[in-house]
Amino acid sequence: MARSLEHRSTYPQPVDTVYSTLVDEGFLTDRLRAIGGKDAALLDHTRTGDAVAFTLRQGVDAERLPSAARSVLGGDLVVERAERWRPDGSRYAAETSVSISGVPGSIRGQSRLGEHGGESLLVVRAEVRVSIPLVGGKLEKVVVEQVTKLLATEAEFTEKWLAERG
Template identity: 50%
Template sequence: MTSRIEHRAAFTIPAATVHARLVDRAFLEARLRAIGGKNATLVDHEIIGETVRYRLRQGIDSAKLPSAVRNVFNGDLVVERTETWHPDAPGFTGTTKATVAGVPAEINGTYTLTITPSGCELRTAAEVKVRIPLIGGKIESVIATHVRDLLAAEAAFAESQ
């Protein structure tokens, strides 16, 4: 079973500006400090031609998890997220893959940053899959909700910079 994540964020600034922010090392580090969660860090950041790839590590404090999840996993959840971005005229596209340490779970998704008359729009489409019999769907739902909230916070942070 998988849980789908769909998210849209509208920006009043050009797509090139949003993209430049989203892939900038200093911006990513600032975003992680502001909203990245427990022990958040930028693990890797590389630029190869016009492609930017980076890996983030973000923690979710166990106290913020629903009891159904805390009963299955002891301690905080640690999420490793790899994103790859490249130009895709007239906008930009990206992919994301995230894993949760110690949990048979993964998130795979795509980003599309397109130009709009008022600026640009970032669309995220992803799927969460947790391979645990009986309770996997519940955990997927919790992760999907957390990811949606995180995407909204990240978009607001990008708009404010």
């Protein structure tokens, strides 16, 4: 059984400004340095016109994980997240896939960035699936909680970044 999540972030800057920031190599590197965790890195970044693809590696020390997750992982949590952004009419859209070391499962998501009520609105929807008998549901719940916290932290970082660069 999979679990779904949705996260919304708003920014007062125009959609094109927010998009340019979200896919900027310098921004991604700084965000990883600030909140990416253990051994965080931008593994690749490719721009083709207005479309951008990148892969991030983020890490969480084992001692910061709930016991259910520690027992399955047997060590640190290493996450690789690939995002593929493209223009989509008056907005931007992304497909995201995430792999987690030592966990048979996946996270698949879509993001939409557009204008809503005079602000830029980023909506992230994802589905978390962990294929481990008996504990898969518990791990899915933990992953959804952690991803939701990460998205909120990333939104805060983005707000500050945009405000500082006006």
